[in-house]
Amino acid sequence: MSSIFRGLDRAVDWLSQGVAASLVAIEVVLLFAGVVGRYAFNHPLVWADEVAGILFLWLVSLGAVVALRRTEHMRMTVIVGRLGPRARRLAACLSAMLVVIVALCLIVPGLTYAEQQAAILTPVLQMPGSWEILGQLAALVLLLYVALRQLLGEASWLEIALVLGFAAVVWLGLDRLEDAFDFGNGDLLIYFIGMVGFCIFLGVPIAFSFAISTFSYIHFTSNIPLSVVISQMDQGMSSIELLAVPMFVVLGLLLEMTGIARAMVNFLAALVGHRRGGLSYVLIAAMYLISGISGSKAADQAAVAPVLLPEMRRRGVPPGELAALLAASAAMSETIPPSLVLIIVGAVTGVSIAALFTGGLLPAAIAAAGLALLVFFRTRGDRPERTHATAAEVGRLFLIALPALILPFLIRYVVLAGITTATEVATVGVVYSILVGLFVYRCFDWRRLFPILVETAALSGAILLIIGSASAMAWSLTQAGFAQTLAELMTSLPGGSAGFLAVSVVLFVVLGSVLEGLPAMVLFGPLLFPAAQQLGIHLVQYGIVAILAMGIGLFSPPFGVGFYQTCLIGKVSSDEAFSRIWPYMATLIVALIIVAAVPWISIGFLG
Template structure:
């Protein structure tokens, strides 16, 4: 439909374009600036022996602006993590209704934070950074700008294509719920910690199953709990979100995201897959082995499982389909491989767990390799038995050709070892090391493989910001929610319940595995780890479990839940990447998930697998 100039609709269209360009342009520029700052810090410290003492400080401030703008981009694109399994089964009309409800929740959440956020920004004005003497308000300003843009985007989504009657019904539902909670305040006070069930089980659960982005489901429940059950100012929410997202270790998230996105574009992923295909591709189930090996190798470069899958799928899956592998089997193998690789450094989950729990990231990097190898071995054994009656397919590669492909793949094979060596040798921190990978990948793509599409650079930078913003907003919202739970005494209650389980540390480990599998499925994995990690990891230490082993077991369990149907978001993401129906994969994925569960039990039963090389 044509929009007439000089009308309100045309003005809104121009404003949409302006918001889009501001958020994407600034976010893309900030990603580049962060890479330059961190890489310069490595060069000046390690090569020139003249550390830039201000680099991390500036990088941290810009990082909060980056992820805040990224959260806006993700909301505009509908890329925030959410559960859509149930919503997708509804009629289009009901889906639009729930989308308007989600827009209303996001609008209320952002509006409730903007006013107290302004006061919080003024409070931070008097606090300056130690090196650059930049006021703390500069960090908060980025979040406030993003909150205003999020509020605008939420309103646009609320009003988009809706009739007045539909809007009035949506607003009426919001008013009724708000008045109902206000009227129920005496009852909420009377039931004590029962109000935790109302806000953090009932409200969060309804929001998540209705398709509300998980970060905003956490946020609205936390605001509601604080507003209706206490006299604490709402500025505490933005303060806790700020603290949750401000860790310099989390700057590794966008760095490893962009590194993962570069793997396919620069030809690194193809070089690795071609080499593995030459070695085992002509055997029974050969390309399935290649798939497991490729994900394992590429996961040692990229921190994002979605990026790993997106790098391997275009290179390998078409040939697997040509050789007769059913689409459902492809989904099952790709999903299981991604779940297996969750503990391979530099996994984003490892970095985030280290940041939110205080566990050594370097120790997590060391402890995660062998457990993933155990899971990969289990998958290889399963594939062997499932393909033992198949005929070998594919041509045998001559030794000379295999040697040539090995030489071609050497630059790609160097990258995971380069990343690991840079951390262990003290050349770069876990935050900085991805920039070495980014610079190396760009050089290899330009000089060695000559596979670098400059037209894709800006979309990759924007995608990096959007994915990072979606991840970090969840971390911020989960941090505020965890603070509220702790203030309510939930941590003490949870500690008493978990330490009192029969079987001691074995009972605690078994319950934790079940808990993280379920939460990994329902809460998209990462939010569950951010929310419950800080609560459960100290208990693990109290009952005598090494926290590194507990972290690895929890992450593997979370990954299994994330990629398991019917609720696991990772499963449906894999179907999308594989261009296959979820119905085709539903019956084929269970043997793979069962194999991963067996591997998980082995890792949980044998601590040395996680701690032997520490």
């Protein structure tokens, strides 16, 4: 029997990873072909966006399977990590069971939803809408298999029985409570505070925590069919702007593989690396530059850390200081275009993505200047490095880095000149990076291409599934009247717009820490942005302030997942970085207050 399961595991891995990687490659080709057809030949491929949109949802679903198989879905493990071994196994068992339940809640009503969509034809190719849904359902069957294998493989039959009993008690308890009492808005506290909080602290992936709470709320408190929840998840994930997510992820991974990131960092190190704290300045500048290319914080850190951190260790920088600065630099660069968070904020709130791109540069520069000033004061007592690059060496490294330094300007130019959309621009960077890696740096490892495509699919699936489940939860909150209540509460705060901004900053720092930035923005962005506009706050400024606040929360211990991700990338103990990160975060908070207090910093260049 075990050999049969091993064979099935290999088949699921091969199918999910192979198809997902192929879909990423096809999406890159489709979008780049659309750019070439429209701009070079004045012949737009009107069907390309339609096909790309359908394949995108298949990619998200398969990416979610790959991420679950590799345990790469975003989750909070701080609380679970403090439990004893037996309690951790029970928590893992319950988490796996909840994933199984979510998969079933998606598959069974999904069949009904597919039937409903069969009569709806796509505008250009006249394909039935059910094709899109059936592809997702096939991926969800694989997701169900992976979840069941994790459930059966991580727990004994006694533990499974205990968890089943617990789940049955909760189910019957909620059913009886709803029959016996009318909680009204108290249901929101039970399902969207109590259940969501319990699942997240239990270590259930955030996407599935949102989904199980939304399905439970709809099932126990209304007569709405669960297929409506699936349609809301699909709508949340199907925005064409979100197709930029996998494109920028693959671009970020290519930067490291093709040597582009290393060329940039080596040039910056030659300029200032010999000064006191020189490599710390290089790290900040490198994160600023590379964030303007990849859009993905994980990709940025993975590109910079292997190049800089070993040399910084050799020069005597404490490992905890390295991780603290790397985390703070990642938080600082959240608003640098083409950040994925900027794209997602624009997609879910309706704010112009181009305006957010323009508005994000100066706030990040102020935060970077603050970090550099802190580095200056913290390294005043250090001895300068004796090695000093000569002018000839700097010039040589500049010529080597020139193709890499062109890329950020190329990406911004093709967007501002109207050659590409924000969705398509990453494909230009991907093609450019491949050409530079092949013919300039000669550092293109074809064996790493498939793992890069699989990693892109897994990360995209993890991110987009959160967006889909958070969109369904936000819809449920709106249906319950919570959106109007929240807007009235926030707009009635003392202090007018200043009081609203102050409370928003605190809220997004907390949410960024507990929920991570993306789900927090998808969940609360559509609720809070209209309230900000009602108070006369420019939506671009509000978006930039919210993103900076979420970035600070995301990379702040003890709950910020980004902080622990940074420690893993830097191969540093989180205990070593814990005490050293606070001055950096305090500096970022000061920069955030300045950005919130001076609207011109965010909107002065909008025109």
